[in-house]
Amino acid sequence: MQENTPENLEVKRQVFALIDRLADPQTVIASSTSALLPSKFTDHLQGRHRCLVVHPINPPYLIPAAEVVPAPWTSADTVERTRAFLIDAGHAPLVMKRELDGFIMNRLQGALLEEAFRLVADGYASVEDVDIGIRDGLALRWSFMGPFETIDLNAPGGVRDYVERYQSIYSNIFPQTLRRVDWAGEVMKTVEADRRERLPRENLGERQVWRERVRPAAQFKPEVASLNMGSINFGLYHLADKYETFKFDWEKPHLEATRDLVFRNSFKDIEYILATCYDNGTRFEFECYDIAHLYNLSHFADRGLVKPPFFVQSVFGLLGGIGTHPEDVAHMKRTADRLFGDQFRWSVLGAGASQLRIAAQSAALGGNIRVGLEDSLWAGKGKLAKSNAEQVLLARKIIEGLGMEVATPDEAREILSLKGGDKVAF
Structure with missing residues (x-):
């Protein structure tokens, strides 16, 4: 059973208590939360051993990855049943060994965004150049393999060879990444201006x-x-006047709306x-x-x-x-x-x-x-x-x-x- 209430800790505690009381004892209870640790809203439950987080990646109907995050008391059987269920449903589960703020995906995404904001704030790159670096660079590689497989294939002797050759590059960069830029500060003016110039609100x-x-x-x-x-003007609005009756209420407004429709x-x-x-x-x-x-x-x-x-x-x-x-x-x-x-x-x-x-x-x-x-x-x-x-x-x-x-x-x-x-x- 999957809970999908707002990211509000008290709401989730109440909803999980209700589900735990009413659901069959063998039912796994999962939350879709993208930020709250499962231990924060399941500690008070009698059936807390069957509770965990299953965080889908947006949009879940297209992206197969889903994070499985256990609380300290989640049973191994619950984790395995959840993993097997996701695989049977066509998903690709990321099973964490224990809970951690941000889980896996938000921590990886957060590290990338931190550096993106720093590069723009410090005047080293434009917003568009950072996007190009991912869209036309790393993303094409990462769309079919992860970072560890990437470096395993990027040196003749595999992952250890890669580390021996290139770790010094990243160890030199690391101290420069320890300073945060306030995303909502001055840099936001630059980022937002660039994005709104390229894509009006x-x-x-x-x-x-x-x-x-x-x-x-x-x-x-x-x-x-x-x-x-x-791109083309895509007009069906003339059909709205061709028929006197429609089976569904949405049909005529849908046709009329194409008077202003451009398929881009x-x-x-x-x-x-x-x-x-x-x-x-x-x-x-x-x-x-x-x-x-x-x-x-x-x-x-x-x-x-x-x-x-x-x-x-x-x-x-x-x-x-x-x-x-x-x-x-x-x-x-x-x-x-x-x-x-x-x-x-x-x-x-x-x-x-x-x-x-x-x-x-x-x-x-x-x-x-x-x-x-x-x-x-x-x-x-x-x-x-x-x-x-x-x-x-x-x-x-x-x-x-x-x-x-x-x-x-x-x-x-x-x-x-x-x-x-x-x-x-x-």
Whole structure:
């Protein structure tokens, strides 16, 4: 049982007392606290031997690591049951031998932040340069191995060899790290000014959403992931006037809100996503909503950030992107042919009622087809599709009606140069 109340010691003491009284005696009772030691809120409990901290790392639905922190009286059986449960649930437990302020993650993060603030406060580096050092440097290494494995591999003779070679560098640095900079003091003016120049306060929410978008692909290392090749106005608001009734209260306001919706993918965003995911062996479905997006893809290809064969998914029929006229489809194909030659695989996505009509044009031009309920709810004029499978069957009829065959999963993987289902992390 997991407790998730606010970081208030008295509240946690009361809640744990209640849970300990009501829960089955065999139930493990864990807290999500990120700062309070378990001994502070479990010392008064009769069943304190079954209590501990399980601190998930934000966001827990994407990051597998979770800290397991026992109190002095937590039984070894409780710790082991918790560790085994987390592994079975797909997490990566960090099991502490005993409790300590900050646990593991906050102590490591705190050490890094202390030095980051010192470097900026003392005028040795800018805020952005410190971020670059982590984002484009250490983080790329640490994304797949920890500090001890890193140094074990960074010297010919392993970890002892590394220490013998390089410990003197760090022993010289250490005395300089013993002075604290007040994070809320003068340095905050510099840090905040830099961050607000790069990201206005009103855009924080949008950037936070962007951060969450890339994490699933980075964490789970899929064979293929979608990547929009630019920012677009994404309008669905016109549909709000098309229907008189809605099943749910949120539907019409959601549609209306897209009057002011921009789906953002700047060049910097795309660069980050490519750098984050390409080392995973993930290939991209490059979604191109207009001709300019093909040129954006060509730009990244010229810079060597993407490698052929490119899987180009041309998207038609969304307000804010290219239309559904046959000339629009042909123009997309001609432009892709001119930019990429034989180094790409072309597919189409027709939004809404245009799905199958666009699919037929692509098949006739030698292209591939994407269908599914994400793109359209229809299985013919006025007929709602019952499932993705129903739309796939209709697309198959189009392909076979033109004298072609549908690729098998293995053939599709070969066509798209995918790494294989055995090389993902889920």
